[in-house]
Amino acid sequence: MLGPGEYVPDVTEGITRVEDLPRPRIERRSRNYPARRCRRCGHRAGRYAVAARTLHDLGDPRSGRPVDLVVSYSKHRCPRCGCHFSVDLADLALPKCLYTRRVQRLAVRLVAEDGLPYQAASWHLWRDHRVFVPYATIQNWVEAAGEKTPGGHARRLPRPSAG
Numbered sequence: 001m002l003g004p005g006e007y008v009p010d011v012t013e014g015i016t017r018v019e020d021l022p023r024p025r026i027e028r029r030s031r032n033y034p035a036r037r038c039r040r041c042g043h044r045a046g047r048y049a050v051a052a053r054t055l056h057d058l059g060d061p062r063s064g065r066p067v068d069l070v071v072s073y074s075k076h077r078c079p080r081c082g083c084h085f086s087v088d089l090a091d092l093a094l095p096k097c098l099y100t101r102r103v104q105r106l107a108v109r110l111v112a113e114d115g116l117p118y119q120a121a122s123w124h125l126w127r128d129h130r131v132f133v134p135y136a137t138i139q140n141w142v143e144a145a146g147e148k149t150p151g152g153h154a155r156r157l158p159r160p161s162a163g
């Protein structure tokens with residue numbers, strides 16, 4: 001009989017093909033508005049198109065499945081100044097990034113705070129959070145985060161003392 005603390009390998013242990021991993025659950029988000037205020041001049045800017053962006057988010061550890069956010073967002077044109085812009089998604093993800101900020105922050109913490117090597121951090125993110133991030137991508141994030149702090153190293157937070 002299995003007891004508490006028994007070692008049970010992850011169900012995906014040994015899978016070598018990405019196609020064999022559990023399929024992501026899709027969660028839809030809408031940032032689709034009929035009009036927004038122009039960023040440059042403040043005039044009302046009507047919607048002229050709708051686009052969508054897929055972001056890999058932290059997965060669902062209960063079902064063991066990844067979660068992808070599909071965010072639909074509107075694009076706007078200002079009739080006064082001619083400026084074009086899309087609705088701001090920067091709170092969800094950095095421009096052009098395939099992952100949410102939540103995933104990025106967690107990945108950087110695993111390396112900068114917990115001292116995990118990149119490959120171990122990549123496996124941890126998959127095993128415990130069901131998001132697949134190649135370790136080279138994590139390395140890019142950590143290096144970018146390190147460049148923003150004095151000394152060029154990712155900031156290490158003091159660990160809480162035991163007891």
Ligand SMILES: [Zn+2]
Nearest residue numbers: 038041078081
């Ligand atoms: Zn304008």
